[in-house]
Amino acid sequence: MDILEKQLICPICLEIFTKPVVILPCQHNLCRKCANDIFQASNPYLPTRGGSVSSGGRFRCPSCRHEVVLDRHGVYGLQRNLLVENIIDMYKQESTSSRPAPERTDDQPMCEVHEDEKINIYCVTCSIPTCSMCKVFGSHKDCEVAPLKSVYQVQKTELTDSLAMIVGNNDRIQGIISQLEETCRAIEENGRRQKSQLCEKFDHLYAIMEDRKREMSVKVTAEQDEKLNYIRGLKRKYEDHLENVTKLVESGIQTMEEPEMAVFLQTSKPLLQQMGEATNTSHLEKVERGYENMDHYFVDFKKERGALNGIKFIADEDEEEEDGDEAEKDAQKEQATSGGAQSGMLSSQPPPLPLPPNPVKNTSS
Template sequence: VSLRISSSSLGPPPPSLEKQLVCPICLEVFTKPVVILPCQHNLCRKCANDVGSTLTSGGRFRCPSCRHEVVLDRHGVYGLQRNLLVENIIDMYRQGGTSTNPSVEVKVDHPMCDHHGDERINIYCLSCSVPTCSMCKVFGAHRDCEVAPLDAVFTTQKAELTDCISMLVGNNERIQAIISHLEETCRAVNENGGRQKSKVCETFDHLFAVLEEKKGEMTLRISTEQEEKLDYVRGLRRKYSEHVENAAKLLETAIQTLDESEMALFLQVTKPLIVEGTDTSHLDQLQHGYEDMGHFTADIERQRQALATVDFIRGVCVCVCVCVTLGANEHILSLEGISQRANMLASLLSLSVSHFSVVTVTHTLCRQRQ
């Protein structure tokens, strides 16, 4: 069956839907292009531009519907996203509903039955969900089916389609709200993650500074004793060097004395030479292991174990799973994060309205992953 109905048969939009297509500034049906604000309300771009041209607060103004503050970027109102769904609905009803007078005749291009070429399609088969003609009901394939007048089914399905359009508009706004919440969560996660990274870096920088200070203090103690020992050893070396020089002179004198033939003169000088040659009591001796510096070995095992256990403070983690129903489809939103995610859960719950219902909400408290 070939069915062709002109766009004018759609008629004017119902009051409930037409109210959603009215700009809150000019109070007329939206004029394309239509822009959607972050708060999910719509404006004609021309009206938004008129408001933006009078701004004195650095690209900020309040939504005329909910008073939510809107911050424009460097592109101004041209940076706002267009709501193509609303624009398409406006085009459809402007094409099919330009006249609100019910007495105006609607011109319909009546299709003919494919099986009975001279019969117009004038009934609707409820069993097969197709339009057909009276001959098909009496003699044809639909003689055992339940049928209804074409205009009655047309009115019913037109109302259902209108409700569906209203639901799509409402769901689109609510989905946009969820997207805004998710984008805000992404920004918050990035900001909080960067902030915590900076704090961790500052903590470790402070720890490094403490370790550097302690290292300097301990190496200074080693250097102090090292210099003291070196000074003592160098002084002792000088004394031994002087002793060697004196011994060499004494040796030379002793050899010369051996050549003395006069016994009385020999005996006068030998006794002091022998005493001086055998006297080494004034020379100090280094203690065994004097060079050892092992007592400066640092015991950091306890500190090493403490550093190995450095971790984040354990806190409460909120895991949220939201199951929403949009029409016949279910969508699962799983959110996991620190306790501030509860704020987003509350925002999601506030969006629960007809045709967009939160059917399952579960949340669990768990320990943050170690």
């Protein structure tokens, strides 16, 4: 019977369920009055009629915190748990027939002043329970007193209302916590989206810089190849000239070893003429000083570095204006890069290859 009694205790008033007992969607039970008190505390601004809520609303189950949604009938739209009501009737009958009236002599507190007197009244003036002797002859004879049972009922009702109010406040706080959690999720999602857009814009900026670097590298490579081809061709000319002179030297040595004077004289004259022509290198070009220098391809990124360091987030209205002027800025930038006058671009167009009319000095003696 004690175990059964614990199963029949209302979680709000902490007493055995009183008829009618309502069953919540989560299968937990409440006294209808307790359910109505919780509902009114959770929905203080809903209209009431005849002291009871007559419109829809919601509240949370005090046992499992499950949200209970009511229709326009309010608490009176909840289904009664007739099985629990029948069990309560059977329990009360069994308890009445099998148990004698409880003697509260041992449990009921006794007066501290009059040890033989039970505490059976409540001093309203001093707000403490006391005995009848204290009211008649003791320290509470001039105080206002009330029956202990009536004060007990009033304060128990106040405590029940306070519990219901606290439960309603907890529901509201839980709602605020849910809103804050949703706000946190929204902030995280917005942050991820903005970082993704930021990375896309920076990647676009990197692509523009890579394109410009590739275009400028092509210009430098073009002049480099042109100069290398010219120098390599000139080198081959000098190598061919050196090879011819070497052959003349070999022929001169062989002629010097000729013992016959007539034969020597026949070959020496044309050989001397060829050697005289070989010593004349006026037909060979000579590279001017500084021809290998390519310092005219230099860049200065001071202004661009300052612009990059000044990148910041802009307001929405500024972004619209910037989008409108983007085409014009791109055109100006393209014009600046083609002219080579702005910093960060080629300082000047590469000069033509230095091929003067007489680039090679005569090396003949």
